[in-house]
Each structure stands twice: as structure tokens, then as C-alpha cells.
Amino acid sequence: MEEIFDVPLWEKYISGYTFYDCAILSEYEFGFVLVEERDDDDDADTGPKTRFIAMKVDNPIDSRLTGSQTNAFSKTTIASSEQPRVYIAVDTGSKVHSIHSERKGDEKAIDRVLDMSTYNGMLGTIRKVVRAVGEVYAIGSFRKIYRRIDMNQWIELGSEGKGVPMPTDLTSPTDFVFTLGFNDMSAFAKNDMYAVGGDGDVWRFDGKKWHNCPIPTNASLETVCCAENGIVYITELNGSVWAGRTDQWEKIADANLTAGFHPVDAFWFNNRLYLGSQQGIFTIDEKKKKVVPLKEVEEDAPNPTNGGRIDISPDGRFMLTVGPYGACLHDGTKWRRLFSAFDFVEG
Structure with a gap:
């Protein structure tokens, strides 16, 4: 599989955020919840922004990602559904965000x-x-x-x-x-x-x-x-x-x-x-x-920077994991790193 991200794509969708949760539909379809990285001196009156990303990594690079963001969600988890094929994210306050082929956005x-x-x-x-x-x-x-x-x-x-x-x-x-x-x-x-x-x-x-x-x-x-x-x-x-x-x-x-x-x-x-x-x-x-x-x-297990939260594909064949700075996939035989933030940090 070719690299999922190039530098412009990473900068557009991921830079400045860490991964919080994940969901998987298939070997090539993943959903993620990301949270904005904040400094201690950032405005305490507004919480960190939440970003939702859906990947279809077997698509061409210019059409493999969709995303949106909000600052109204907190401690959000995500799950996938096959019928219809959709990612559903819900936060502690019951706010809902969905991503599927026909639409994405808050519900x-x-x-x-x-x-x-x-x-x-x-x-x-x-x-x-x-x-x-x-x-x-x-x-x-x-x-x-x-x-x-x-x-x-x-x-x-x-x-x-x-x-x-x-x-x-x-x-x-x-x-x-x-x-x-x-x-x-x-x-x-x-x-x-x-x-x-x-x-x-x-x-x-x-x-x-x-x-x-x-x-x-x-x-x-x-x-x-x-x-x-x-x-x-x-x-x-x-x-x-x-x-x-x-x-x-x-x-x-x-x-x-x-x-x-x-x-x-x-x-x-x-x-x-x-x-x-x-x-x-x-x-x-x-x-x-x-x-x-x-x-x-x-021995080949992901380290905590690119592994932690986990989900299993509906067919049971693949396990996705995401840590704050990257994600890995297990195909039943071995782990494969999908991407890491450290690939996009100079030095």
C-alpha cells in the first residue's frame, strides 16, 4: 500500500491535532476522532476543537479523506455501521456527528x-x-x-x-x-x-x-x-x-x-x-x-504513540488501533503501521 498521506494532506487534516478514538469498516476504510493540541496559555473559556476524519485509503490520494471539525464536542467516541456504511460519533453530552458517502456533519x-x-x-x-x-x-x-x-x-x-x-x-x-x-x-x-x-x-x-x-x-x-x-x-x-x-x-x-x-x-x-x-x-x-x-x-506490537484505542472490522478480519500520533492495522498475520506524525516532523 502506498503512503496514506503526503505533506499537504497531513497539514490540511491532521497537523495540530492528536487522535482520540477510531472505528473500522474494512481493510481500507477507517474513521477517527481527533482533538486539538492546546497549550496551557490557550483560551480556557473555549475547549479544544474536535475533528472527524474518514479515510478510504484505496482511493486516489486527492479523494481518500473527508473531514470536518467543531468546538462543541467533548470526550467523543466513534463506531461504524455497515447498514448503512457510516461512522457515528457521540460525545458525553449526547451530541452526534456522522460521516458517510452522501453527507457528513452534525446531527x-x-x-x-x-x-x-x-x-x-x-x-x-x-x-x-x-x-x-x-x-x-x-x-x-x-x-x-x-x-x-x-x-x-x-x-x-x-x-x-x-x-x-x-x-x-x-x-x-x-x-x-x-x-x-x-x-x-x-x-x-x-x-x-x-x-x-x-x-x-x-x-x-x-x-x-x-x-x-x-x-x-x-x-x-x-x-x-x-x-x-x-x-x-x-x-x-x-x-x-x-x-x-x-x-x-x-x-x-x-x-x-x-x-x-x-x-x-x-x-x-x-x-x-x-x-x-x-x-x-x-x-x-x-x-x-x-x-x-x-x-x-x-514483538511487532505498536508502541503507545501509534496504538491504544482499538476496533475490529465487522467481518472480524482486521483490527485497527490508534494512538495520539499514529495508527496501525493487524490483518490476522502481522501488524502494519498505517501512518505516524513523526514521518512529518523535520529532524
């Missing part, structure tokens, strides 16, 4: 499409946007899950009678903001989905209703992965990994990752669990039963 925020209020008028927040069984979901606080229907169209699962129950003894909503889910969701099928978050808050959807899955930890749960081997993997805030299903769980790997290094993505690829963070990729050393940097078990 109506989820809280403008439906009522996101929770208790006592509190507005829910979005923790992450994910693809599950081909559909895009926004995962929220207070166990709220929103499914994307189409452009400017979302539905909260509770309005279909498929919402996750809340505690019957809920008296002070503020006490439950961080103790209840959700931070992540994954699925084997539409009638076998898992969502996790809060303090040991694990739930399974059977196609009709959600069931609580007792897990022997009260730690904050960050990621969940329904793996091809039939096992569900769940990570704690410190990176420790639990494995199991329904009400049978076992801690299979210990970790003590510091804040900022904790997993925010989890995927099963090439018979291995990959844990993505903003500070690099981790996996399990099965002999040590510990979570370790991926480099310890894969």
Missing part, C-alpha cells in the same frame, strides 16, 4: 431526539458509542442504552419495554451516578448481549429482558467483550480481568494499571484478548495470569 443530539432525563430532572450522559450485532448503540449513565435507528433517530430501550431495571430503593439519584452502569456493551447475538459499568454492575439481555449477572467484585467495571470462544471478558478500572457468563465468573488476570492506562476497549482477535487504552494496548500473559503491555507477548 440532532440524542437529548433533542428523545427524553434523556433520569431522576429529579437529571440529564443522563453518554459514556461510549459501540457497534453490537451490526447496530450502533450509545451507552449511558443510569443504565440507559440508546439504539440508533437512522439519521437523527434514536430509541431508548426502555421505551420498547426492554430497558435495564433500576433499583427499587433508589432515593438519591446522585448516589448512583457512578455506582450504576454503563460504560460498555458487547454481544454474541441480538438475544445474548452484555452491558457493564458502575460498581460490579453486569447485565445480560436475552432478547426480551435484562437479567442481573452477580459478579464477585464491587470494583468499577470499564469494558466487556463477548469473545468468539464463547466467553465473556470484563475488565475492572485497574485492568484486572474476569471471565465467565451469566452468574459464573472467575478472575483470570490481575492488574494494577494507573489512571489513564485503564482499558476502555476490549476485543477478541486472533485467539487473544486485546485491551485498548489511551496509553497503549494490553493483553493477558496466561503464564503469569497478569495483564501486561502487548509488546511483552507480540
